Amino acid sequence: MRFIFAGFGGQGVMLMGQILAYAGMIEGKNVTWMPSYGPEMRGGTANCTVVVSDGPVASPVVDKAEVVVAMNIPSMIKFQDFLTENGFFFLNKSVIDREPDRKDGIKIYKLECNEIADKLGNLKVANMVMLGAVIGATKIVSKESVFKALEKKLTGKKAELIEINKLAIEEGMKKVSEQ
Amino acid sequence: MRKLLYKMPESLSGKEFTYCPGCHHGIVHRLVAEVIDELGIREKTLVVAPIGCSVFAYQFFNMDGTIAAHGRAPAVATGMKRARPDLYVFTYQGDGDLAAIGTAEIMHAANRGEKITTIFINNAIYGMTGGQMAPTTLLGMKTTTTPYGRDAQKDGYPMHMCEFLKEAKGVAYLARTKVTTPQDVEKTKKAIKKAFLAQIKGIGFGMVEVLSTCPTNWGMDPISAMKWLEEKMVPEYPLGIFVDKVGDEK
Amino acid sequence: MEKVMVKGTEAIGEAAIRAGCRHFFGYPITPQSELPEYMSKRLPEVGGVFLQTESEVATVNMLYGAACTGTRVMTSTSSPGFSLMMEGVSYMACAQLPAVFVNVVRGGPGLGDIQPAQGDYWQATKGGGHGDYKLIVLAPSTVQEAVDLTVLAFDLADKYRTPTLILADGLLGQMMEPVTFPEFRDLSTLPDHSSWAMTGAKDREPHIITSFDIDPYILEKMNLELVEKYKEIEKNEVRWEEFMTEDAEIVITAFGTVARIAKSVVEMARKDGIKVGLFRPITVWPYPYEPLKKLTEKVDLFFDVEMNMGQMLEDVKLAIGDKKPVAFYSRMGGVVPTPTEIYEALKKEIGRRV
Numbered sequence: 001m002r003f004i005f006a007g008f009g010g011q012g013v014m015l016m017g018q019i020l021a022y023a024g025m026i027e028g029k030n031v032t033w034m035p036s037y038g039p040e041m042r043g044g045t046a047n048c049t050v051v052v053s054d055g056p057v058a059s060p061v062v063d064k065a066e067v068v069v070a071m072n073i074p075s076m077i078k079f080q081d082f083l084t085e086n087g088f089f090f091l092n093k094s095v096i097d098r099e100p101d102r103k104d105g106i107k108i109y110k111l112e113c114n115e116i117a118d119k120l121g122n123l124k125v126a127n128m129v130m131l132g133a134v135i136g137a138t139k140i141v142s143k144e145s146v147f148k149a150l151e152k153k154l155t156g157k158k159a160e161l162i163e164i165n166k167l168a169i170e171e172g173m174k175k176v177s178e179q
Numbered sequence: 180m181r182k183l184l185y186k187m188p189e190s191l192s193g194k195e196f197t198y199c200p201g202c203h204h205g206i207v208h209r210l211v212a213e214v215i216d217e218l219g220i221r222e223k224t225l226v227v228a229p230i231g232c233s234v235f236a237y238q239f240f241n242m243d244g245t246i247a248a249h250g251r252a253p254a255v256a257t258g259m260k261r262a263r264p265d266l267y268v269f270t271y272q273g274d275g276d277l278a279a280i281g282t283a284e285i286m287h288a289a290n291r292g293e294k295i296t297t298i299f300i301n302n303a304i305y306g307m308t309g310g311q312m313a314p315t316t317l318l319g320m321k322t323t324t325t326p327y328g329r330d331a332q333k334d335g336y337p338m339h340m341c342e343f344l345k346e347a348k349g350v351a352y353l354a355r356t357k358v359t360t361p362q363d364v365e366k367t368k369k370a371i372k373k374a375f376l377a378q379i380k381g382i383g384f385g386m387v388e389v390l391s392t393c394p395t396n397w398g399m400d401p402i403s404a405m406k407w408l409e410e411k412m413v414p415e416y417p418l419g420i421f422v423d424k425v426g427d428e429k
Numbered sequence: 430m431e432k433v434m435v436k437g438t439e440a441i442g443e444a445a446i447r448a449g450c451r452h453f454f455g456y457p458i459t460p461q462s463e464l465p466e467y468m469s470k471r472l473p474e475v476g477g478v479f480l481q482t483e484s485e486v487a488t489v490n491m492l493y494g495a496a497c498t499g500t501r502v503m504t505s506t507s508s509p510g511f512s513l514m515m516e517g518v519s520y521m522a523c524a525q526l527p528a529v530f531v532n533v534v535r536g537g538p539g540l541g542d543i544q545p546a547q548g549d550y551w552q553a554t555k556g557g558g559h560g561d562y563k564l565i566v567l568a569p570s571t572v573q574e575a576v577d578l579t580v581l582a583f584d585l586a587d588k589y590r591t592p593t594l595i596l597a598d599g600l601l602g603q604m605m606e607p608v609t610f611p612e613f614r615d616l617s618t619l620p621d622h623s624s625w626a627m628t629g630a631k632d633r634e635p636h637i638i639t640s641f642d643i644d645p646y647i648l649e650k651m652n653l654e655l656v657e658k659y660k661e662i663e664k665n666e667v668r669w670e671e672f673m674t675e676d677a678e679i680v681i682t683a684f685g686t687v688a689r690i691a692k693s694v695v696e697m698a699r700k701d702g703i704k705v706g707l708f709r710p711i712t713v714w715p716y717p718y719e720p721l722k723k724l725t726e727k728v729d730l731f732f733d734v735e736m737n738m739g740q741m742l743e744d745v746k747l748a749i750g751d752k753k754p755v756a757f758y759s760r761m762g763g764v765v766p767t768p769t770e771i772y773e774a775l776k777k778e779i780g781r782r783v
Contacts, residue, residue, distance in 0.1 A: 223629040241635060243635050244635060257487075261494075261495060262494070
């Protein structure tokens, strides 16, 4: 399964992809995480591509994706045509105030990630709310694996953020199950 | 009873110098070798020869040696010293090598306080390539690339490496000397010893700039060349000790 | 060993340390700065030395100096930086100094950009610096392979007393994949260089290391020694991978990251019933001419894909000669071709030939 995570720099889209890839690895799957990089990373748009597969991953570069996560409008516009038939399109409704052009033959999920994160007490976990929705809808990896990945990735001073990130994942899963 | 008063330093290989008559490289080579002998570090010393007339220096010294790319001797020496801090490393460089193409390397090695020693021969000209202008060529001086004399407007000014380097905090010893008289030879030897001690004691970078003759490319006989050095070079490049953090020997 | 997720650049750094590298000299340049950053943090932990240099020119000469003492030493850079190192690489090849270089290739020529490219293939495999010399050039296509080839690069450098090069690109450098690292090499088991290294002339004749002799007849002898060595390397060290070539009628040739993208193209084509395979050189010098030539017996069309104007294409053609047609597809300037793009180009090529 191929994933594209895209948004503004600072929205944590790189981390979303990394946590998913990590969780895939923990489950013994083959994974790649590939970032866009360059000057645009600093405050501009950022995106990363994740491939999770039972067999070896051939190309880490994708031009089609089963899952596209757009955290802002430019990302929605840029990546909507990457979606395969029956693909999953996740939109951060807190930022995206319009409809995508691509609607037919795909599953669209809209979440108010920022508001949900804010209610949890930290706007920064909006990305994990979205990741929760992604794993909830796609079932690509288990919640437990994502939690383990968070524990691996958030170490040192960042360890204190593990709990709120877990809450965000759970909240995202819950919200997506209601859609 | 016979007493040995004078012999070839052990730190020289015995291979005959290939330098021109009246050139000061030979004197300075010997001084370096004497100092290394006296410090008892020959078996732990590595020599980095430059590109220039002294490209063969590694053959004249009786120790492990190499030739660095043009100007890069301080970088090569840095690599050696960082890999083997228990050994002593010195570079032997001319003015084209050190003060033109290699300015970045010498500046940064000095500024890092790299524990290496540099012997810098300033004879105001490119020797090996046939008498072209060096960064240290004097104003008005004719060379094969300044046939009308060095013109400050066109060619810039003589380069004062000691004056530049003395500002670098990593420098532990820095001096400019000459070897035209026996007294000067003694002074130069002392300076070279201190530049090595700066390394041995782990204080920092040490360098001795030696004003030298190049009778061949200056177009003079050796005696006139010595006179020219005294009269023309010394006023442009004042002798002296610029930095000394080594202190007096006990 | 446990698998860990790491970036390609960091994976190379950790692999180098495990291979016994304790000295790294480097200058920042995108897209590989994570490697010196990683080494600056990691080397002091294992008693090693990291030094940020004043330039790539200084870097390569520091490698020269460190290699003279017989230690395992490494640097990494990206295209313009590797160009600056060329003089020193040539010196090291002639002086027979082992060291490992990493070039995380970016778009060029000139300042170019900072995106992945393969435009330094010629520089890496055909010379780059002055004079007659060769580098062993390893082209990984996955992060795990980057780890394995980094270790190999050190071993080959020591075995043949030659600089070796990991030819990567920005994509491999930046991407993360799970990898297994090898165990730490016991430093006391590393190859013994005491017969030539500069370690102080105690109780022996001085060791002289140069890339120089003023006598052409002696220099020619030094050249011939290198020639012999290169022949030996060509005999022993050719490495390549074949993917679904057994029944292939069309074979894609590609190296590094692009080969990996091409693997997806093979899978796409197979789904459509087109018998496509992949031939991927792992050593781009020495180049696997013979195994590629062998494929001409059953393959009808070769399709070379690169991120340059057709540099490896020359080697592909050298191997294949006029036995079979060779088509070519490329993107340049840091543009990475997608699997679909390559597949469409391949189908067009097939259509042209039916």
